[in-house]
Structures are given as structure tokens and as C-alpha cells.
Amino acid sequence: MQKGFLAILLGVVFQLNAQVLPPGAYSIKRATNRVVVDGNLDDADWKKAQVTGGFYQHFPYDTAQSKTKTQFMLTYDDKAIYAAFVCYDRSPNKDFVLQSLKRDFSINSNDAVVLTMSPFLDGQNGFSFGVTPENSQREGVVENGGNFGVTTAWDQIWYSATRVVKDTWFAEFEIPFKSIRFADNNTTWEINVARTDFKNNEVSTWVQVPRVFNISQLSFTEKLLWPEAPKRNGKNIAIIPYVSNVSSGTAPYSEAFNSNTPRVGADAKIGLSSSLNLDITINPDFAQVDVDVQQINLTRFSLFFPERRQFFIENSDLFANFGFRHIRPFFSRRIGLGTTGNIPIDAGARLTGKVGNNWRIGAMAVQTRDSGSFEPGSQNYLVGAVQRKVFNSSNIGFIVVNDMNGARGVFGDSRRTVSGLEYNLQGKENRWVGKAFVQKAFGDGIGTESWSHATFLLYQTLKWQAMWNHEYVGKDFKARSGFVPRIENFDPVINKVRYLTYWRLEPQLKRIFYPKNKVVNNFSFTVYNSSYYDSMGRPTESYSSASTGILFQNSAEFRASIVQNYFNIYVPFIPVRSTGYYLLGKYSWMDGSVGFTSNNRKKLNGIVDVNFGNYYNGIRTAVNGSVQYRVQPWGVFSLSYRRENINLGAIGQSVFDLIGAKADISFTSIMYFTAFLQYNTQADNVNMNLRFQWRYRPLSDFFIVYSENYLPDFKSKNRTLALKFVYWFNT
Numbered sequence: 001m002q003k004g005f006l007a008i009l010l011g012v013v014f015q016l017n018a019q020v021l022p023p024g025a026y027s028i029k030r031a032t033n034r035v036v037v038d039g040n041l042d043d044a045d046w047k048k049a050q051v052t053g054g055f056y057q058h059f060p061y062d063t064a065q066s067k068t069k070t071q072f073m074l075t076y077d078d079k080a081i082y083a084a085f086v087c088y089d090r091s092p093n094k095d096f097v098l099q100s101l102k103r104d105f106s107i108n109s110n111d112a113v114v115l116t117m118s119p120f121l122d123g124q125n126g127f128s129f130g131v132t133p134e135n136s137q138r139e140g141v142v143e144n145g146g147n148f149g150v151t152t153a154w155d156q157i158w159y160s161a162t163r164v165v166k167d168t169w170f171a172e173f174e175i176p177f178k179s180i181r182f183a184d185n186n187t188t189w190e191i192n193v194a195r196t197d198f199k200n201n202e203v204s205t206w207v208q209v210p211r212v213f214n215i216s217q218l219s220f221t222e223k224l225l226w227p228e229a230p231k232r233n234g235k236n237i238a239i240i241p242y243v244s245n246v247s248s249g250t251a252p253y254s255e256a257f258n259s260n261t262p263r264v265g266a267d268a269k270i271g272l273s274s275s276l277n278l279d280i281t282i283n284p285d286f287a288q289v290d291v292d293v294q295q296i297n298l299t300r301f302s303l304f305f306p307e308r309r310q311f312f313i314e315n316s317d318l319f320a321n322f323g324f325r326h327i328r329p330f331f332s333r334r335i336g337l338g339t340t341g342n343i344p345i346d347a348g349a350r351l352t353g354k355v356g357n358n359w360r361i362g363a364m365a366v367q368t369r370d371s372g373s374f375e376p377g378s379q380n381y382l383v384g385a386v387q388r389k390v391f392n393s394s395n396i397g398f399i400v401v402n403d404m405n406g407a408r409g410v411f412g413d414s415r416r417t418v419s420g421l422e423y424n425l426q427g428k429e430n431r432w433v434g435k436a437f438v439q440k441a442f443g444d445g446i447g448t449e450s451w452s453h454a455t456f457l458l459y460q461t462l463k464w465q466a467m468w469n470h471e472y473v474g475k476d477f478k479a480r481s482g483f484v485p486r487i488e489n490f491d492p493v494i495n496k497v498r499y500l501t502y503w504r505l506e507p508q509l510k511r512i513f514y515p516k517n518k519v520v521n522n523f524s525f526t527v528y529n530s531s532y533y534d535s536m537g538r539p540t541e542s543y544s545s546a547s548t549g550i551l552f553q554n555s556a557e558f559r560a561s562i563v564q565n566y567f568n569i570y571v572p573f574i575p576v577r578s579t580g581y582y583l584l585g586k587y588s589w590m591d592g593s594v595g596f597t598s599n600n601r602k603k604l605n606g607i608v609d610v611n612f613g614n615y616y617n618g619i620r621t622a623v624n625g626s627v628q629y630r631v632q633p634w635g636v637f638s639l640s641y642r643r644e645n646i647n648l649g650a651i652g653q654s655v656f657d658l659i660g661a662k663a664d665i666s667f668t669s670i671m672y673f674t675a676f677l678q679y680n681t682q683a684d685n686v687n688m689n690l691r692f693q694w695r696y697r698p699l700s701d702f703f704i705v706y707s708e709n710y711l712p713d714f715k716s717k718n719r720t721l722a723l724k725f726v727y728w729f730n731t
Helices: 002-017 044-048
Strands: 056-059 070-076 080-088 112-118 126-131 137-142 159-164 168-176 188-197 202-205 222-225 237-250 263-271 276-282 345-355 359-368 378-390 394-406 414-426 432-443 451-460 464-473 488-491 496-499 502-513 520-533 539-552 557-573 583-597 604-615 618-631 635-647 653-668 671-680 685-697 700-710 716-726
Touching: 044 070, 070 112, 070 188, 080 112, 080 188, 112 137, 126 159, 126 168, 488 557
Parallel strands: none
Antiparallel strands: 056 202, 070 080, 080 168, 112 126, 112 188, 126 137, 159 168, 188 202, 188 222, 237 263, 237 716, 263 276, 276 345, 345 359, 359 378, 378 394, 394 414, 414 432, 432 451, 451 464, 464 502, 488 496, 502 520, 520 539, 539 557, 557 583, 583 604, 604 618, 618 635, 635 653, 653 671, 671 685, 685 700, 700 716
């Protein structure tokens, strides 16, 4: 009764006594008392803090004040910055939209409030912290100005509390200065606050963000003014030891697993300054990492799978964002993941951070172990990167990647080096975004065509998007520690990989319309082309499409496209199961697709895409869909299915199926269980992965992971049971 009265009283105080200011510089005040993070917002310093609101709609419109009211306050002391949020609820009788209680939730499908901060004023890097009404936490780093959202793989210690009353929910954050990086002498940061109120179909931001841009983009922020430059006091050292045991076996099995000796290792995080960090790992173990989502591959090239190992994810953008997705001078999955299995890593170190507001540096060294006949020869990897801010928020970067391997640990048998220089363009208000780079490979076995270069330029407004891209990769650009799949063409006739130079041109033009009605939010038309050429300028592949998309006011989407394809195949290729027959020569055909995504605010929602038409000298029909049901707030259950039916006449016909079933269960906001089953007929493999995680204290976890691979008749091929205990010691 007393708590309910207090909530009502606080609401009246905030509405009647506080000055709600329009967007403008926020002046943060030092707290004079201890701030208790409990969701009550009854500390004396909150009554003295500047209360700010006046949010703007981001969706469904971006030209009006938000209908759902949100207010926030900030304060700080010697150890942390604190944030308080008052989130009014204009539909208290409706359920919140909550996918689960799991950490690092998606901001695009959960009711939440999010604080974005950029301490360096570089327009490129920042931090994001958010919570749902049930106090599920989400923290991440903003990279590349936030053009592609927030990377939530970054984990840090911070604290939050929420409290829900009848028509309001409250949130409090405590973000220790030790958990973020910032320049010691900056008295100005940049911030924005976003509120996702999906139960009322509205997204709003404090600083107005046009709806074609991401709500975390750093071009749309306001000044946070400090009365004094914040300082990181004391040492900032964290030691994270782990103990794990992995029991595994390979068919045929005995009654028990083959038990391995328990592994012991540790990570260390050392703050060399408020903006520069040193990460060290010794004998790391990745037994708890999520299993890869399987894919059906109908191309001639290797597929890309994202990095999931924590040591390589943190601060990875400084290394991983060089080049393009398929022209990467460095790809961390090359380290410790061999062709026949995992390769033990002895040790690794990574130095990353900012030097002032304009310089960003990174260096990484990793040593893998000689695994004998399994993967002979140890391997050493060295990576260095530096970025320099230019103009308002653009930068120039340089990277060098060197790897050496040798028989039984003697280096020098084989050395490869790749260096690259690039310019990243970030224009005012993100209208212009682009990249230009040049890279070169050196070392043993490298020929003269060892260069790669590319340019990318995107111009975007509320109604128009125009994009240009060119790529060139020489056949000798063999980045052993990178990912450059298109120069590698496997020839099944001679059973060897043939390396071929290619050029690519990729233009696109898109027009977006915003009708004034209650059903359609916007619709668009896009023309696009992607064409590849060989070293002599002869066309080898072309993909030209015209497509349309409709976004409805309830967040559902419809899409359709028609495509003209052209292939001139130099290296024999077969996308179906066939013996002795291959595609070779010139092929031209048309196909189309339609797709629909339902309203994901509903507890039952789904996605379906259908492809149909010709395919080389045959016919292809494909269906790809998924359905999801959530039991709020503790469970999400989903099914996915993809079928590829390809008929190439006399050459052969194949039907490939990929089936997935997943259950995400949140016992609490710190205890989760995931069950994932995949069946891939192209790989003749069934995979089951069960994963339990208990975060018993901040950044300290206990994992149980069981994984097994089967043949299609469910005869087991191999299985693994892993237990891992991690404890975070922090000064």
C-alpha cells in the first residue's frame, strides 16, 4: 500500500514540479548522496536532477511528438553514472511485448528503454544500455556510427532495477566508470535515449531520428555537459578464471563418454587508462559457445559463419570491419578452428582503445598449439590496426595481419602477411556513408596479382537511397587469416581449387513513399544489379532485380521481386547430387520471389519466403519460413523450415531440407536454457544442442552444454558434454 502511494506521489511530482525540456544539452549534476538503484527513484538527488522529456516519434511517424510519454534524469558520483527513467503506460490493460527474460534482448521486438552514450565525440564509437520492464538487461557497443545497430556481444558489469505500477514503469541504471571507456579530459559527451513501446506500436527518441535511420546512430545525439571531466578512480583489473571438463566420444560408443582431463584457464582485463584496455587469455576454452546455425549452400563458394567466441568478439570491430564481408584481411574464425576440428589456443593478448578523441589503436597476438597429426604445426597470429578521425566523424585506418606456422612449433616454414589502408566516410546526419580500401598480400606462395581494392558509397534521405560499389580481388590475394571466398573455385574434375581474379560492380537505387493512411506505413521500389567480371573484363555472373516492399502500420511486411540471372561458368559446378555431370558454359534465366513477415508484436508470428522460376537449364522452387510463439515472459518456441527443390533434367534432381526447432526458456533474468535441433539433408546431419546458463553473479557463469551429431537415421556420430564454471574477480 505504501509503495503504491509512493509511486502515485512520484508521478505527480514529476509531472507538476519538473520542467520538461525539449531536446538540448543535458547538464548533469554530481550526486551529493548515495544513489540506491532499486527502481523507486526516491533518492534526494533525483529531485534535484534535470528532468527531460519531450520525445519524438520514430515509428510509425517521425514528424510529431510521441504519444507515449517518457522522462529521464542523470547524475553521477566518483564511481558511476546513474540514469533514471519514468516510462508512462497509456495502455495499462495490455500486456508488454517481451520476447523473454534473457539477457541481450533485441530492441526491435521488446518493450524497453535504452540509453546511448558516446564519450569520444568521434561520431563512430559509443555504448548502449537498456532494460525491459522485467529488468532484462542489454548492453552493447556502437560501431561505425551505429549505421548497422548495436553489437550486444560485449559484456560488462553494470546494475539496473525496474518497478512496474498500474500506468507507469520505472527504471534505474548504475554504469560504473570502470565498465566503459572515455577520455579523461572530456567535459562533453553525446547521448540519446530511446523508448520502444511496442504494445502501443510506437518507437520514440529524445533526439529526433528519421525513421529510415537506426535509433542508435550517433549522428542524432545531444550534448551531455559535465561540470568536471569524469575520472576512473583506482585500479581497473579483472581476473576471470574458469574450470571446465569436456567429455566426448565418437561412434561406436561404449557405455560412457571418453573423459578428458579438466581444463583450467583464465582471462584478464587490465585498464591501462580510462580509454585503453589490455585483454589477456591463457588456455581459453569455448565449450559454452552457441552452435552455428546450419545453412544450405547452392553456391560455388564457402559460406560465412559469424564469430561466437567471446575473446574474439569484444572490441572486434577494430579488426573485423576492415575490408568487406567477403574481402576480409582478418577473420578470427581462422584462429583455433581447423578443417578437422578445434585447435587448442595456448595464449592470446589484445590491446584496444582510444588515445584522445581522434586516435584508436589495436594490437592482437594469439598462439595456437601443435596438435600433432590432427593439425600439425603450431601457428602464431599477429594483428595490428590504427584509426585516425578526420573531418566530423570519418576516419582513416590501417591494418596489418601476419601469420606464421611451422612443423612442430618451429616458425618460418610458411609466412603470410596482409596489409590494408582504408577510408571510412560518415557524412553529416548520415546522408553520405562510404568506404574505400586497398589491400595487398605478401609471403610464401604469393604471386603478382596480390592486390584487392574496393569503393562503396551510399546516399540516403527519407525518400531516396542510392548505392554504388566496386570490388577487385586478384587471384594471388591469398589472405590465409582472412575470408576471401570468391577467388577460390573448387574444380571437382581435377579435385583442386583454382584461384581466379574477379571484378564486381554493384549499383542500387531505391525510392520510398509514405502514404497517409492507417494501413500502410511506407512502400518502396528498388532496382539493383550485381555483376562479376574476370581478369579480362568478360562477364561471368550477373544478378539484376526489380523489387518492391510494403511496411504496414502494425509492423508486418510484404516483399516481392523479379530477377534476371546470367552465369558464364569457367569451372565445373554442380548444385545437385549427380555423378559425372557438371554445369559449364553460359546460362541465362529469370526467377521471382514473394515473402511476408507477420506482426512480430503478436505472441504468434512468422516469416515465409517463396522462390520460383528457372534455374540454369532447369527449374527451382524454394520455400523458407519460420513460426514463433512466446509465452511471456519466460518462453520462446520456434520452428524453421527451408526446402530447395532443384530439377536440372538429365543432369539430376535434388531436394534439400533444413529443419530447425528451438526452445528458449528463461527461468529468471539470470538463468536460461536453450534447446536447438537441426536437420540438414544436404549435409546428411542431425545436430542437437542443449545449453544451460546461470549467471550467479555479474559476469560470472556456470554452463552445462550437451551437443550431439547424428546420421539421418539417428545413429550417433559424436557427442560432447561440457561443464564450465567462470568467476569474475574485479578490483
